[in-house]
Amino acid sequence: MNYDLVVIGGGPAGLAAAISARRKGIKDILIIERDRELGGILNQCIHNGFGLHLFKKELTGPEYAKCFIDEVRELNIDYKLNTFVLDIDDKKELSVINSRDGFFKIQAKAIILAMGCRERPRGAINIPGSRPSGIFTAGTAQRLINMEGYMVGKKAVILGSGDIGLIMARRLTLEGAKVEAVAEIMPYPNGLNRNIVQCLEDFNIPLLLEHTVIEIKGKDRLEGVILAKVDENRSVIRGTEKYIECDTLILSVGLIPENELSKSAGIEIDPLTFGPIVDESLETSIKGIFACGNVLHVHDLVDNVTLEAYKAGEKAAEYIKKTSKERVLKTKKVKLYPGNGIRYVLPQYVNIDDLDNNLKLFFRVNDIYKDIEILIESNGRLIKKIKKNQVFPSQMESITLDKKLLTELDQEEILINVK
Amino acid sequence: MPEKGKVWFFIFFKGGFFMYDVVIVGAGIIGTFIARELSRYDLKILLLDKENDVSNGTTKANTAIIHAGFDAPYNSKMGYFNVRGNPMFDKICHELDVPFKRVGSLVLAFDEEDLRTLEKLYENGSKSGVTQMEILDGEEAQQIEANISKKVKGALYAKTAGIIGPWELAIALAENAMENGVDLRLNTEVMDVTRLNDGYSIVTNKGNIMSKILINCAGVHADKLNNMVSNNRFKIIPKKGQYFLLDKTVGNLVNKIIFQCPTDRGKGIVVTPTVHGNLIIGPDSEIIEEKEDTATESHRLKFIRQVAEKSVPNIPFDHVITTFAGVRAEPDTGDFIIEEAEDSPGFINVAGIKSPGLSASPAIAEYVVNLVKEIYGSIKEKNFNPFRKRVIRFAKLSDEEKDELIKKDHRYGNIICRCETITEGEIIDAIHRKAGATTVDGVKRRARPGSGRCQGGFCLPRVMELLAREKNKNMEEILKDGLGSYILTGRTK
Numbered sequence: 001m002n003y004d005l006v007v008i009g010g011g012p013a014g015l016a017a018a019i020s021a022r023r024k025g026i027k028d029i030l031i032i033e034r035d036r037e038l039g040g041i042l043n044q045c046i047h048n049g050f051g052l053h054l055f056k057k058e059l060t061g062p063e064y065a066k067c068f069i070d071e072v073r074e075l076n077i078d079y080k081l082n083t084f085v086l087d088i089d090d091k092k093e094l095s096v097i098n099s100r101d102g103f104f105k106i107q108a109k110a111i112i113l114a115m116g117c118r119e120r121p122r123g124a125i126n127i128p129g130s131r132p133s134g135i136f137t138a139g140t141a142q143r144l145i146n147m148e149g150y151m152v153g154k155k156a157v158i159l160g161s162g163d164i165g166l167i168m169a170r171r172l173t174l175e176g177a178k179v180e181a182v183a184e185i186m187p188y189p190n191g192l193n194r195n196i197v198q199c200l201e202d203f204n205i206p207l208l209l210e211h212t213v214i215e216i217k218g219k220d221r222l223e224g225v226i227l228a229k230v231d232e233n234r235s236v237i238r239g240t241e242k243y244i245e246c247d248t249l250i251l252s253v254g255l256i257p258e259n260e261l262s263k264s265a266g267i268e269i270d271p272l273t274f275g276p277i278v279d280e281s282l283e284t285s286i287k288g289i290f291a292c293g294n295v296l297h298v299h300d301l302v303d304n305v306t307l308e309a310y311k312a313g314e315k316a317a318e319y320i321k322k323t324s325k326e327r328v329l330k331t332k333k334v335k336l337y338p339g340n341g342i343r344y345v346l347p348q349y350v351n352i353d354d355l356d357n358n359l360k361l362f363f364r365v366n367d368i369y370k371d372i373e374i375l376i377e378s379n380g381r382l383i384k385k386i387k388k389n390q391v392f393p394s395q396m397e398s399i400t401l402d403k404k405l406l407t408e409l410d411q412e413e414i415l416i417n418v419k
Numbered sequence: 420m421p422e423k424g425k426v427w428f429f430i431f432f433k434g435g436f437f438m439y440d441v442v443i444v445g446a447g448i449i450g451t452f453i454a455r456e457l458s459r460y461d462l463k464i465l466l467l468d469k470e471n472d473v474s475n476g477t478t479k480a481n482t483a484i485i486h487a488g489f490d491a492p493y494n495s496k497m498g499y500f501n502v503r504g505n506p507m508f509d510k511i512c513h514e515l516d517v518p519f520k521r522v523g524s525l526v527l528a529f530d531e532e533d534l535r536t537l538e539k540l541y542e543n544g545s546k547s548g549v550t551q552m553e554i555l556d557g558e559e560a561q562q563i564e565a566n567i568s569k570k571v572k573g574a575l576y577a578k579t580a581g582i583i584g585p586w587e588l589a590i591a592l593a594e595n596a597m598e599n600g601v602d603l604r605l606n607t608e609v610m611d612v613t614r615l616n617d618g619y620s621i622v623t624n625k626g627n628i629m630s631k632i633l634i635n636c637a638g639v640h641a642d643k644l645n646n647m648v649s650n651n652r653f654k655i656i657p658k659k660g661q662y663f664l665l666d667k668t669v670g671n672l673v674n675k676i677i678f679q680c681p682t683d684r685g686k687g688i689v690v691t692p693t694v695h696g697n698l699i700i701g702p703d704s705e706i707i708e709e710k711e712d713t714a715t716e717s718h719r720l721k722f723i724r725q726v727a728e729k730s731v732p733n734i735p736f737d738h739v740i741t742t743f744a745g746v747r748a749e750p751d752t753g754d755f756i757i758e759e760a761e762d763s764p765g766f767i768n769v770a771g772i773k774s775p776g777l778s779a780s781p782a783i784a785e786y787v788v789n790l791v792k793e794i795y796g797s798i799k800e801k802n803f804n805p806f807r808k809r810v811i812r813f814a815k816l817s818d819e820e821k822d823e824l825i826k827k828d829h830r831y832g833n834i835i836c837r838c839e840t841i842t843e844g845e846i847i848d849a850i851h852r853k854a855g856a857t858t859v860d861g862v863k864r865r866a867r868p869g870s871g872r873c874q875g876g877f878c879l880p881r882v883m884e885l886l887a888r889e890k891n892k893n894m895e896e897i898l899k900d901g902l903g904s905y906i907l908t909g910r911t912k
Contacts, residue, residue: 034834084834095818099832103822121874123664123741128715131743133899133906137876144880150894150907175911214717220903247908260838 003078004028004320006094006108008085008261011040012302013293013309014114015068020313021112022075026320030106031072031079032096038072038079039065040116041139042302044146047167049194053303064302087264090286110288110316113262113276114309117255117294119164125253127159129216132223138164138252142171151175153248157225158182159213163191163300165252170199172250179203180244183211183227185234188368190252190394192300213249214241222247255298265289272344273297279333279349280359281315282308290316297346297362300396334412339377341365341418343393350414352406359401363416365391373419374399379411391418439465439602441791442621442630444609444644446473448585448777449769450636451592452784457791458599461799465628466593466601469608471901472861473854474589476638478777479864480662480713480745482689482699483585484676486778487524487577489544489552496755500779500786502547505579507781515591515807517584518694524580524676525560527730528573533680537575544577551578566672568732580676584694585777586864590854595807597853606902609637612647618765619648632791634767639710639748641756641770649760654751655771657710659744660702661719666738666872670696677730688726690734695867700727700734702745713744740872747773757783759790767791811848814840835885836878838871846882850889857890859883860900879906 005021007014010033018031037043042050045061052058059067072079083098094106119137134153136144141152142164154177158165161184169179182200187210189196200207208227214236215226229240257275259267268277268285275296276284283290292312293305332352338345343366350359369391376384376399383405391397399416441457443450446468454466470476485508491497512519528534537554544552553576560574561567597603604625611622618631637644642655665672670692679687690700703723720742727734750756750771760766767790769783776783792798813831816824824844825832831844849856849865856862859869862882869875869882883897883906895907 034837082833084837084840086840097821097825097832097834099825099829102825102832103818118873119876121740121872121876123739123874126717126720126739126742128717128720128742130714133904136879140876140879144907145911148880148884148894149911151909151911152906153908215714217714219711220899220901221905 001104001106002028002108003030003106004109005030005112005316006106006110007031007112007114008094009033009040009114009116009293009295010035010038010079010081011114011116011293012042012065012068012305013116013295013312014040014112015065015072016306016309017112017114017290017292017313017316018077019068019071019075020310021317022077022313024314024317026317029077031077032083032085032094033079033081034084036082038069038081044139044143045167046146047171050302053301054306068306085261088261088289089264090266092286092288109320110290112312112316113284113289113291113295114293115258115261115295117257117298119251120254120256122251125251127213127216130218132216132218132221134218134222134247135216135249135251138162138168138250141168141250145171145175151177153177153246155180155246156248156250157213157227157244157246158250158252160184160252160254161189161191161196161207162252162254163195165250166191166195166199168250168252169205170203173203173205177248179205180246181206181208181227183208183213185210185212185230187232188392188394192394212236216249217243222249225249255294257295257297259295262291262295270344270348272338273346277348279347279351280355282312282347283315283319288316288319290319297344300394304396332412334406334409334414336361337413337415338363339415339417341367341369341372342416345416350406352403352409355403355406358403359406360398361401361416362396362398364396365393365418368392369418375417375419376401377415377417378409378413383409383414439463439628439630441465441632441634442467442619442628443634443636445476445636445638445641446470446589446593446603446605447476447478447636447638448474448589448592448780449638449772449783450634451589451596452780453634453636453769453787454596454601455592455599456784456788458596458601459800459803461801464596464601465604465630466596467604467607467609467623469606471606471858471898472856472864473593473603473605474586474864475900477745477747478589479586480743481585481660481747481774481777482662482691482702483583483693484524484689484691484778485519485581485583486775487544487552487580488547488549488775488778489540489575489577490681491547491775493543493546496757497775497779498543498547500755500757500782501775502549503782504779508581508583511781512583512588514805515588515595516809517588517591519581519583520694521579521581522675522692523576523578524678525555525564525567526575526678526680527560527567527571528575528680529568529570529729530572532682534573536680536682537573540575549577549579552576553578564673564675564677566731566733567677568730582676582691582694583777590865591807593854594852595805598807599803603854609644609647612644614648614763632765632767632794634769634787636769638772639746641748641768645760645768645770648766649763649768651760651762653756653770656749656751657707657712658747658749658773659705659707659712660747661715661723661744662699662701662742663720663723663736663739664693664741664743665698665700665735666740667696669735669738670698672698672734673731679726679730688723688730690727690731695870697740698734700724706749707746710746713746715742715744740874749773755779755783757786759794765794808852811845813842813845835881836868836871838873839867841866841868841878843885846885847889850886857886858898858900858904859886859906862886
């Protein structure tokens with residue numbers, strides 16, 4: 001089986017990437033989705049608030065997904081559901097299985113990785129105690145409640161203030177459960193401010209900052225958790241422990257880009273984003289393999305995922321249309337580094353000569369900062385400065401750099417700092 | 420003892436009484452092994468356990484290794500059964516299709532005292548009959564195991580040590596025993612035992628059972644059962660040990676089982692690969708009050724981490740996927756108790772089976788079969804199938820085999836667990852075998868969905884759905900593990 005473009009993942013990133021490649025003239029596209037339907041995690045996000053930036057209106061997750069699923073169908077883009085990619089090699093050959101076709105190989109000219117992310121489980125944060133039922137990651141609870149129609153408990157504590165955790169605090173309350181508290185180990189919430197207001201404050205659910213769960217109690221079903229306050233080093237402050245009776249613990253303690261397939265192909269992974277290292281075209285360390293959405297880095301808004309995916313589709317289309325001779329080695333490669341106060345920066349590389357126009361770079365800070373300057377430097381020389389009133393780790397920031405400015409650089413690295 | 424047969428030949432169910440030749444209490448590795456070995460003979464056997472699945476005590480939470488046998492004193496039962504048991508694993512694991520690898524072990528020495536300990540271990544092992552041991556210098560040790568500490572001065576290398584899936588073995592033994600006629604009853608707890616003229620009446624929460632022979636494999640609760648029957652009392656001291664389990668991506672950090680020298684301060688911490696390619700680190704040892712306290716504690720885990728780093732300095736603890744604890748049955752006698760109680764004919768204790776109990780289990784089972792034979796005088800062999808239907812492990816098949824299998828049974832083309840690449844076909848097989856899975860954790864122990872890095876985040880709803888469909892139950896009835904471990908509390912509004 002041969003395709004010009006194979007998109008792995010039929011969630012928001014994969015759908016938008018396929019649509020954009022088709023618009024750029026690529027006919028032969030296949031989307032591979034492991035679940036039963038297109039749309040990905042959006043299908044279980046039945047709350048609204050999607051599309052505010054892109055469509056200027058508030059949609060639910062399934063509504064937002066439907067816009068793209070409809071377009072994929074109108075554009076006659078092929079897709080396979082319940083189909084699983086076992087691995088990819090560095091020659092862009094995919095090993096795939098499903099119930100109907102068995103095991104088969106697909107040779108692609110280009111691949112777009114759009115596999116999304118997974119949730120960090122209890123083990124990843126090492127909460128000690130017993131191992132009863134009643135402990136769910138927020139996304140799993142969301143799937144059980146919103147898609148399967150089952151309740152997961154009656155009295156809950158939520159650990160972590162990621163957006164899905166906040167959304168689930170409201171959802172559980174609306175379904176008649178009592179949410180005792182949302183505990184966040186950091187001194188600031190991890191989710192969007194609008195979710196703090198709409199999901200916690202409106203329902204009088206306490207948000208306990210600098211608090212964490214230090215023990216899990218219960219033999220068969222969860223019986224309670226011990227919460228404690230932590231100091232600035234995130235160490236538990238003795239004497240602040242308190243027992244909260246609950247039958248459910250929801251974990252919203254972070255998302256990790258799911259890159260097992262990327263690794264099977266030998267794609268280089270950034271230890272800061274847990275996603276592939278990409279250049280300004282969202283191309284990974286293997287030519288012709290692109291990445292977008294939460295597999296690349298975890299986004300706060302699906303609107304940004306869509307925009308990123310459009311670009312990946314466009315760039316993959318350009319790659320496919322070029323002959324191998326035209327796919328010349330890119331020149332003047334500049335590396336972007338996160339400096340003081342910056343958690344990560346994307347893309348990690350820029351090929352200056354290949355830039356269409358200006359470079360929009362994305363980054364996250366590692367703490368809350370007020371009245372700061374973001375400094376872009378190269379070899380100690382300041383090339384751009386931007387003032388910000390306040391920045392949060394939970395909010396992705398962006399800066400646009402002129403192509404001209406970049407062309408004039410004499411050093412092959414750029415450092416981004418918070419001052 | 421009258422000859423077997425006549426009264427015992429038929430089983431009657433009358434007024435809640437069941438009658439057996441042999442009742443084995445406890446379906447851990449010891450109970451299941453004895454049940455399987457006894458199922459070669461013409462006996463009516465019942466295996467019972469108070470838990471909701473076999474292998475649900477110590478068997479499911481230990482270091483998962485088969486010791487060479489140099490550690491336990493040569494003149495102890497532990498030493499004897501360990502050394503005798505070790506070579507028996509190849510055959511049993513082949514017959515039952517259980518993962519087992521003889522990867523070898525190293526005991527690391529860091530100073531002069533440790534080096535003397537190595538000599539002592541070597542000597543003790545030689546006296547016990549351990550073969551293929553070698554004392555290496557520090558450089559040689561690092562050559563065969565690159566990531567151990569540069570401070571290692573020497574090591575005892577034992578080639579016969581291995582890694583195994585302990586609960587998989589117990590589950591396979593239970594299945595094979597049932598295929599050969601053994602009855603299994605779960606959620607059945609012994610409340611009292613009365614000695615009859617010729618056997619025992621066992622009172623359980625599920626009615627009374629009569630049996631000629633009663634075998635005590637009750638693990639940490641073996642003292643309680645013994646003391647219901649015999650006046651020769653002993654005590655089981657529960658000792659908890661805690662562990663880290665790390666992701667497969669770092670499973671090859673070491674290739675062998677890495678021990679430390681036992682000192683007055685403890686037996687040291689083990690770092691070892693597992694048969695599934697993960698890395699396991701632990702255990703510590705702590706006497707506990709509650710026999711089923713398997714809670715992990717942060718200060719204990721921190722200690723394990725520090726001690727482990729002495730052997731392997733660069734363990735990537737950011738790749739931990741879970742932590743767990745197991746409780747070992749430490750007998751106050753200091754050695755395995757494997758004998759017919761003097762004052763209670765037909766009551767056999769197989770108790771205090773602490774480490775190296777798993778390694779000793781095949782030899783213990785063989786010995787107990789002989790005890791049963793002695794009690795009966797003789798027992799007739801019957802048709803016995805030593806083999807278990809092969810387990811399909813989809814991820815391990817070649818491309819062609821995968822294709823062929825899916826075309827034969829399309830359920831093998833449906834991936835349920837993404838992290839471990841486990842198919843619907845494998846899960847359904849785990850549910851429908853004898854001693855099959857009835858719970859989410861039961862499925863996990865047999866087919867491994869949820870054992871990977873996401874720990875069931877994606878596959879939990881799908882596994883529950885398959886259990887509900889195959890067992891003809893409602894989703895709300897599906898349990899995580901024990902009877903009280905419900906997952907869902909009802910429908911949404």
